[in-house]
Amino acid sequence: EIAMTQSPATLSVSPGERATLSCRANQSVDTYLAWYQQKPGQAPRLLIYGASTRATGVPARFSGSGSGTDFTLTISSLQSEDLAVYYCQQYDNWPPWTFGQGTKVEIK
Amino acid sequence: QVQLVESGGGIVQPGTSLTLSCATSGFTFSSYTLHWVRQAPGKGLEWVAIISFDASNKYYADSVKGRFTISRDSSKSTLYLQLNSLRADDTAVYFCAREGSQNTYGYKAFDYWGQGTLVTVSP
Numbered sequence: 001e002i003a004m005t006q007s008p009a010t011l012s013v014s015p016g017e018r019a020t021l022s023c024r025a026n027q028s029v030d031t032y033l034a035w036y037q038q039k040p041g042q043a044p045r046l047l048i049y050g051a052s053t054r055a056t057g058v059p060a061r062f063s064g065s066g067s068g069t070d071f072t073l074t075i076s077s078l079q080s081e082d083l084a085v086y087y088c089q090q091y092d093n094w095p096p097w098t099f100g101q102g103t104k105v106e107i108k
Numbered sequence: 109q110v111q112l113v114e115s116g117g118g119i120v121q122p123g124t125s126l127t128l129s130c131a132t133s134g135f136t137f138s139s140y141t142l143h144w145v146r147q148a149p150g151k152g153l154e155w156v157a158i159i160s161f162d163a164s165n166k167y168y169a170d171s172v173k174g175r176f177t178i179s180r181d182s183s184k185s186t187l188y189l190q191l192n193s194l195r196a197d198d199t200a201v202y203f204c205a206r207e208g209s210q211n212t213y214g215y216k217a218f219d220y221w222g223q224g225t226l227v228t229v230s231p
Contacts, residue, residue, distance in 0.1 A: 034217035036153075043203055043224055044145075044153065049217035087153055091215060095167040097143070097155040 002027055002093050006086075006100035014108040019075040021103045023088035028068045032092035035064055035073045038102075039084045047086075048073065075105070083107050110134040110220045112187075112204050117225030124194055130187040130204030130222055137185040138162070141213035144178060144189050146200035147224070156202070157189065160213040172198075194229045201226050 003026045013019045023033070031051035036044040046055040048064035051071055061076045075082055088100040116128040130142070144156040157168045157178040166178055177190040187204050201224040208219030 032215060036218075038153075043221040044205075044218075045221070046208070046217055046219050049208070049219075055217075055219065089153075089217070091217060094214060095155075095158070096169050097158075099153040099155070101152045 001096060002029060002090050002098050004088055004090055004098050004100035006088055006103050008103060009101070010104045010106060012106045012108045013075075013078045015080060016077050017108075019078050019082070019105055021073040021075075021086055021105070023066075023071040023073070023100050025069045025071075025090055027093070029090040029092035031067045032090060033064075033066070033071050034089045034091065035062075036087045036089065037082075037084045038087065044087065078105070078107070080107055110206070112206065112220055112222035114202060114204055114222045114225035117202065117227045119228045119230060120194055121231055122195055122229055126191045126194065126227060128189040128191065128202055128225055128227070130189075132185045132187065132204075132206075135206070136210070137180075138182045139210040141207040141209075141216075142180065142187045143205045143207065143218060144187075145203045145205055145218070145221075146198075147203070148197070148200045151200075154200075158207075158213065159187070161211055165213060191227065194227075196229050199227060199229050 033051040035048040038044045052064045085102040113131045159178045175193045179188045203224045204222045205218035206220040207216045209216040
């Protein structure tokens with residue numbers, strides 16, 4: 001089973017500033033890596049798939065990068081509506097499909 | 109538009125059973141692989157089960173294997189999860205999610221999710 005580790009657990013960022021979230025796999029997942037955004041009380045929403053492709057309707061301030069074991073989600077200019085928990089997920093080696101434990105983004 | 113709507117959650121006692129449903133619309137049901145993912149209160153996401161687009165392949169998380177059964181009914185465009193021998197640690201919001209590619213399974217992210225249904229297992 002592939003383990004996904006996200007850091008930091010909590011990130012506090014001022015509006016307009018850049019937020020950088022990390023995700024690491026304990027073995028290579030190539031680019032079979034997705035990022036999801038979960039706002040309080042809501043279902044997860046797909047942001048990024050294939051490590052770097054934005055899903056339909058996702059604002060351009062969200063970008064993903066990386067391959068193999070190390071991945072990054074960047075929010076270039078944080079907006080108040082970006083308050084959420086962000087999860088990475090690998091879909092290269094399954095079952096199981098595995099998620100990171102999440103990074104909570106707070107507005108400073 | 110694509111919609112997935114879960115139902116069937118509730119408060120149940122340990123050792124009992126429950127069946128969750130996920131009614132779908134807005135896409136060709138029989139062409140898409142579907143998953144169940146759960147989230148315990150205040151915790152992260154845990155994948156539970158998958159059923160391929162043609163129902164020929166099913167996989168389960170070790171934590172639910174032998175107790176949960178995933179199924180689908182194309183005539184009703186509905187996904188199911190039967191939960192047996194429920195335990196306190198099965199308490200969670202259960203989401204259904206669609207894998208984002210037609211007539212295949214496995215190597216795609218989950219592009220649409222339902223809003224979830226809460227299952228509480230308590231004496």
